[in-house]
Each structure stands twice: as C-alpha cells, then as structure tokens.
Amino acid sequence: MTRRDMGPRAQSAQNASPSERWLFGGIGAGLIALSLRQSGPSGLLLATTGALLVAGAATGQSLGAAATGVRRTEDDHIQVHKAVTIGKDPQELYAFWRNFENLPRFMDHLESVKVQDGEGQRSHWVAKAPAGTTVEWDAELTADEPGRRIAWRSLEGATVPNEGEVEFRPAPGNRGTEIHVALTYRPPGGTLGASVARLLGEDPNVQIEQDLRRLKRLLEVGHIPTTEGQSSGRKGVMKAEAKMYDNRRTS
Template sequence: MFDKIWPGESNPDEVNVGDYERIGSVVTGAVFFTYGLARKGLLAKILAPVGGYLLQRGLRGTCAIYQAFQINTARQGGNAKATVHANRAIKVKRAVTINKPVSELYSFWRNFENLPSIMDHLEAVTVKDKDHSHWVAKGPAGTKVEWDAEIFREKENEVIAWKSVEGSSVPNAGTVQFTDLGQERGTEVLVELDYEPPAGVIGAAFAKLFGEEPNIQVQEDLRHFKQKMEAGELPTTTGQPSARES
C-alpha cells in the first residue's frame, strides 16, 4: 500500500524543479560528472557524485533540498518569466570609488558592448536597441549562458536598472548607481544584482569551487572598471596596485 501523504507534507516523488532549472541541472551535472571521472584528487571525488545528483535532479525534476524547505519552482510558473524569486535568488552588492567624473563612467557603462572588456565572465554583449540587449556569459567549468535583457529604469548619470526578459534561462535583475562624491573625491559606483543560477542555489554553491562565485566576479569587475577608467587600460603584469573599493 502507498504511504498516506498528510496535508502540509511533501510527496518525495513530486516534481518540484522548473523546466529551465532542470535543463541547467542536467548541463551542470554532466560537466561536473565528466570532470570528476576524468580527473584525480579530492575535487574530482567531490564533483563526480555532485554531478550525478544534479543529473538525477534535472532528469527526474525532484530536489530533496527544495522539498525540505517546501520550495516548488515547477508550480510557480516563473521559469518563462523574468521574475527573480527571493527564496532562491543569489544577491550581490559591491561598490568601488573611481577618480573620474560621473558622466564619463556612466557613458562607458551605458554602452553595454564595452562591458566584456572589464568583465572576465562576459564573452559578448550585443545591443539590439536603446533598451534591449543580448548577453553571453561564461558559466562554470567552461559552459556558456545566454539571455536577453531590457532596461526598465534609467536616469542619466545616476542609475541604470535592468532585468532579464521573458524566457531567460537565468532570471536576473539589478542596478548600477553612480554617485558624485564631490570635492574631487571621484565617483562611487554601486552594483546590486539578484539572479537565479542555472542549477539553482546548489549550482551557485558549487560554482565557488571553480572561482566563479558571483560576489568575487563583481568585485573583480569593478576593480577592472576602476583600472581601465583611471589608467586607460587594464594592467597585464603582476605587482599592479589593486582598486580601492568602498
């Protein structure tokens, strides 16, 4: 006989992982599993079973962690929308002070096709029109992630706010704010980002193993931005001074 599922309890066989997240789990799981089998050492021993779990998670559509916290992304209908769900989003907030005028920094950032020159994890950005663009980013272990984004709020020399459009495999939203500090103290650039990784919170956690954790990425991006705007180019030799972050 089947065990009775009481109200408020979760069925362990119930699909609770959304379609796009399942695809991300399969892709990430395959990369981790293959890497783990092909290599030796502690990292390989960790990644092989993790990859196997992510493959099973993607193929079956069930996640024990989601079940424990009563999360069900398959029900929310958010997989084909740009909404970033607070209960599984990764949040990043970083700032840097740059000794350049607000207008110069804003102008550089507003042309999104400039951003791959300061962001190592970005492969390309193609501007479609004033508000829409296509982004290609480098994912964990050599994978690629693509999405379309739109600007939904903008004030010249002050703020740019964006979100991924409907159908994005990596729902994300964020803002970059430019604040004139006055008295020739430069400009503060503040980036706030919310995003849902392709393999969910689990995928974000294991991305740290590859040095691609989002907080580190954004911190490095802003450091590169400072170096490029103040020196005109990014240093290519060791021993260069690092950016002064706030």
C-alpha cells in the same frame, strides 16, 4: 522589477531546497559514519560537522549557502552587491556603462553584449559557462537616469533569469564617483548550484569585485594590465606596480 522597486526580499526561515536538504543530509550522515572509524580529535570533528549538516537538513536551513556566504532570497535568487570609487565624474561613468557593449571590456564572465535597437533599450547577452559553454539571454532597460542610475533585467525565457542596477554617486572629498552595483540572478540549481559553484571557485562576489577593479584601471589608467604570455618575473613586477598604484589611489 529592480531592487529599488521591490525593496529587500525577506529571508525564509526554511531556506534550503529539497535537493539541497537531501545532498547535505547525505553528506552529514556519511561524515558521521566515517567518524566511527576515526579516533581522537579527527573523529570528533567529523562527527560534529556531520551532525550540523544533518540538523540543518532536518530543519530546512541552507547550511550550504551559509558555509559559502551565498545571499539567497525567499524565491531562491542570489544577490550580489559591490562598490568601487573611480576618479571620474558621474556623467562620464554613466555614459561608459550606458553603452552595454562596453561591459565585456571589464566583465570577465561576459563574452559579448549587443544592443538590438537604436535607443539601447534592448540587448542580447552572451556569458561564459562551465566546461567552455555559454549561456545567452535578451535584456531590457528598466531605468535610465542620466548621470545617476541604470537598471536592466532579462526577458522571459532566459536560462539564467537576472536583473541588475548600477548607481553613480559623487564620492566624498571630490575623489570622483562611487559606483554601486547590485545584481540578482537565479542560477541553474538555485542556491544549491550557487553553493557548489562557489565551493569550486566560481564565486560571483569575487567575480564582480574583480570586474570593478578592472573597470577602475581601464578608466583611470587607460588599459587593463595583463600577464598573459609574460614570464613569471614580469608577472611579479606587474603585480607590484598594480599594488603601488592602488596604494597611491587610496592614500
């Protein structure tokens, strides 16, 4: 089911998995032990942080998710909601997104999406994973409202169960279209895996936000600026040009 079909899922009072409670409880205990060897403010900080982690582990609260901003549902799925305004009409944006094979053009974490039937109801996805590996899954279309909304979900057996929805809404003041993207997925390791990944720099919120910025530039400018193979001076010029462009669009 899509997010619209199911509605917001309630947050669980005890939202930490057993493995997460053990991990952060152990880290907390270690910080408390380390604080005994420190004096002054540093020792107090270590002790306070350790106590908070131990308390969270004892009560079942996911401090890892709270500390990293990961949104978790009661069934251990991660939710990402992002939006961007693009100066194109909804029908044009719908047509571009409806061809799922266009998604890797601006979604950096995707290697490929291949449509498996003539109507585009089913598709095969390949995404980048840590250490140069990939994960693959099949997906099916669950909603298709031309010019308004598209939704899809992975089929049974996917390594990373997921579902997504994108809505195309006319922007106020004839400024184009607001694209609203909602993704829900279950990463390996649940919330703990997502929390650790975010601490290591793999933040899905940042990834999707950057993807939508690339989509905006691709459709409004015609290409996505790149700095690969260019000097540091040229990189600075391109960053300045991109910033000026964004300022003009938002003014």
